[in-house]
Amino acid sequence: MNHQTRLQALSAFLKAQRAKILPDSVGFTSGNRRRTPGLRREEVAQLAGVSPTWYTWLEQGRDIRVSTSVLDCIATALQLTIDERKYLYALAQESGSGATLLKEQLPEISPSLKRILHELRFCPTIITDRRYYIVGWNEAASHVFLDFEQIPSEQRNMIRLLFTRKELQRLAVNWEHFTKGFLAIFRAYYGQYVEDEWYERFLDEMKAVHPDFNILWQQSDVQSAPEVLIEFRHSKAGKMLFHLTSLQVQGSTDLRCSIYTPVPDSSTEYKLKQLIERK
Template sequence: MVRACRSWYHRHLADRPFSDQHGGVTVTQPDARTDAWTGARTDAQPDARTDAWTGARAGRPGKPRADVRPGAPERIPPGDRRAELAAFLRTRRGRVTPQDVGLPPGSRRRTPGLRREEVAQLAGVGVTWYTWLEQGRPINASTQVLDAISRTLRLDQAEHEHLYRLADVPAVAETEGDRGLEPETRTILDQLGPLPAAVYNARYDLMAWNATYERLFPGTTTQPPATRNALWQLFTTRDCCNPVVNREEELPQMVATLRAGFGRHLGEPAWTEFVRRLSAASPDFARMWATHDVARPGSRMKIFQHCTAGLIRTVSTSLALSSPPEARMVVYTPLDDESRERIAWLRAHPDVPAVDHTH
C-alpha cells in the first residue's frame, strides 16, 4: 500500500507546487523554476527558430507583430494617407523584377516583382521597418530613406514627388480655393482665339475656355457644373461619340495625372466623391485607378475626331497658372496644315453640329 501511494505521488504530484490548507486558505509554495510575477517557467529555452523581433520563423519572411516589440506602431484603417502610401509602395515593388536590380530571378517566387526583404536590402533599411512602412503603419521616414526607396523602386520624377506627398514629408500644398480666374487669364484665352484653349483644375474640372475650344468640344462645355469635367466626359461618353481617338494612350496618362493630384488632396470630400462616382460609372476608370500610376502634366499628342470637320491632330501644352492654385491652361496646337485648316473651318462655322446622330 505504501509503495502504491509513493508511486502515485511521483507520477502526479512530485513536479507540482506544494499546497497546504490552513483554515480554509490554500498556501501554495512557488516552484523554483516558475517566475513569481508571470507564472512562466524560468528554465524554458526560447525557440531558436523564432525571430525575436518579428515573431516569424527563421528562414521564412514573416510579418511583424505589433505586440512583440515594445512601442511597435499599430495597424491603421484604410482610407487615409498611410493606406494610400502602402498601396502605392506595393504596386511599385511588384513592377520591378529581380533582373532589373541585378538579383537572380529564383524559382520559388509567389508574386511578381521584388520581395520586401530585397527592397529593404537594396535601400539600406531594416526589413521590419520597411514592412511596417508598406503596411501603412504610422512611422516616420526621412528624406534620405525615401530617396533610397525611390531609387530602388526606380520611380520617375512624378512618382518620386508622389511618394514624398504620401509620406507627408513636403509642406502641404495649397488647396484649391473658391477664387475664380484672374481677369488676365480670360484675356489670354480670348487672345488665343485661333487655337483651342481651356483652363482645368487638378481634378480636370473645366473652369474656362475660349470659343474655338467650344467649337471642338461642345459636348463638354454645355454640361452642368457637376459633370463639366474632361475625365468624366471621356470615360462616360459612348465610343461612337467620344472626341478623343487615341484614348488607349491618353486616358491612362490622364488618370495617372489625376492620381498625383489626389495625393495632394487626400481626405477632401470633393476629391473622394469624384473618384467614387467615376469608379462606379466607368469600370475602365476603376481599373486604371487601381494601378496607382502617377504622372505630371505635360505636352501630349491629342487626336480628335469631329463629326463634320474630320480628324484633327494636335499637341497639347499644359501651362501652370499662379491662380487659382493647381490650375493649368491647356492649349491645343495643330500638328499639320490640314488640322489647322479644319480648326479654322470650325471657327468660321459656329452652327455646325458636333455629332451626327442622337441616342
C-alpha cells in the same frame, strides 16, 4: 483623405511601383520561383538600405514614422520620377497643403488669362482647377471637345465627362491612353492635397458608377505635366493631330492650362479653321 485612407493609398502605390521593376535590371535573378512580377519586398529593402521588416510595415500601410532621407532611398530603389517622389512624400509624411475648395467656389480666371484664351484662337485650350473642374475654355475647345457652356458648372468636371460623354469617348483614337494622361495629373493632385476629403468622395463615386474608371485608376501613373501627341477622330473634321502642353498657372489659385497645338505639316489647323468658320 483621412489618415487611414492615406496609408492605404501609400501601400497601393508602393506595391504598384515595386511590380514595375524587372529584377534583372537591378542585379537580381528572375528565376522561376517568383510568384508576382517585379521585385520582392526584401529586394526593395536591400536596394534602399533599410530592414525588410520596416519596409514591409511601410508597404502594409502601418502607421510608422518615416524620415525624408529614408524616403529618398526608397524612391531611388523604386526608380521614381520627380512627380512620383512628390506623391510618395505627400502620402508618407502627410505633407499635402490640405487647402479646402468648395464646389460652389470655383476659382475665377483673370482678365489676362481670358485674353490668352482668346488669342489662342486655333489652339483648343482648357483651364481646370485642382479638382479638374473646367473653369475656362476657348472657342476652339468647344468645337473640338464639347460645348462646355451647355453643361452645368457643377457637372463640368473633365474626369467625369471622360466617362460619361460618348462624344469624348469617340474623339480620342486611343481613349484609354488619353484618359490615363488626365488620371496621371489627377493622381498628382490627389497626393498633393492629401487632407482634402473631396478626392476620396469623388474616387468612391467614380469607382461605383464607372467600372472602367477603377481599372484605369489602378493603372495610372503620377505625372504633373505630360507632353504628348494625341490623335483625334472628330465627327465632322475627321483625323486631327495635336501636341498637348500642360502648364501650371502661377498665382493664388491652383489652375492648369491645357493647350492642344495643331501638329505642323498636318491638315489639323485648316480643319479647325473650317469648323470655327462654319458656325
